[in-house]
Amino acid sequence: DADVTQTPRNRITKTGKRIMLECSQTKGHDRMYWYRQDPGLGLRLIYYSFDVKDINKGEISDGYSVSRQAQAKFSLSLESAIPNQTALYFCATARGETQYFGPGTRLLVL
Amino acid sequence: QKEVEQDPGPLSVPEGAIVSLNCTYSNSAFQYFMWYRQYSRKGPELLMYTYSSGNKEDGRFTAQVDKSSKYISLFIRDSQPSDSATYLCAMIGFTDAGGTSYGKLTFGQGTILTVHP
Numbered sequence: 001d002a003d004v005t006q007t008p009r010n011r012i013t014k015t016g017k018r019i020m021l022e023c024s025q026t027k028g029h030d031r032m033y034w035y036r037q038d039p040g041l042g043l044r045l046i047y048y049s050f051d052v053k054d055i056n057k058g059e060i061s062d063g064y065s066v067s068r069q070a071q072a073k074f075s076l077s078l079e080s081a082i083p084n085q086t087a088l089y090f091c092a093t094a095r096g097e098t099q100y101f102g103p104g105t106r107l108l109v110l
Numbered sequence: 111q112k113e114v115e116q117d118p119g120p121l122s123v124p125e126g127a128i129v130s131l132n133c134t135y136s137n138s139a140f141q142y143f144m145w146y147r148q149y150s151r152k153g154p155e156l157l158m159y160t161y162s163s164g165n166k167e168d169g170r171f172t173a174q175v176d177k178s179s180k181y182i183s184l185f186i187r188d189s190q191p192s193d194s195a196t197y198l199c200a201m202i203g204f205t206d207a208g209g210t211s212y213g214k215l216t217f218g219q220g221t222i223l224t225v226h227p
Binding site: 004040042044048 | 202214
């Protein structure tokens with residue numbers, strides 16, 4: 001869905017590197033979320049934001065940070081990447097109780 | 111114990127079969143129940159949405175919620191190869207006395223479904 005875009009789509013990095021995953025949306029939604037997906041574990045919430053000044057930790061925020069640069073942009077950073085952060089990362093926006101997901105970023109930490 | 115349990119499968123059925131996908135949950139605060147479909151290399155997309163107990167039908171898809179048993183189901187009738195995907199159940203509970211959910215979804219592990227011609 002082109003309304004929620006994520007960059008990059010694929011990324012390989014090394015242990016200890018800092019990386020940023022970016023999310024942009026054209027839906028005009030205030031609420032945005034970052035999830036990671038691992039086989040057998042489903043999607044788990046990392047951070048969520050209700051507007052530019054309101055950012056909240058999810059269930060697995062350790063090792064991650066976020067920045068809400070504008071209503072349309074929400075970035076996820078891995079300060080010092082480690083191999084167990086290898087996963088598929090999704091950004092989502094929400095209207096009501098419906099969430100709209102981006103296409104995902106596949107991250108491999110060596 | 112996970113708040114939401116879903117059999118990961120994989121599930122393989124012939125075209126035309128009736129498919130039953132199920133989730134159980136432990137948090138009685140969950141009020142909204144959803145099914146998301148995720149095609150390979152894509153993000154999840156909302157398929158069905160039910161508030162509280164009951165049934166909801168949309169074409170070949172029927173969602174059922176039994177809050178007394180903490181059990182939800184998705185049925186797919188006349189399954190098609192295009193239904194092959196991962197199906198994720200998801201739930202939202204109210205997090206304060208004012209009834210605000212903050213949109214925090216709790217997902218099941220996902221069930222991989224393959225419908226073969």
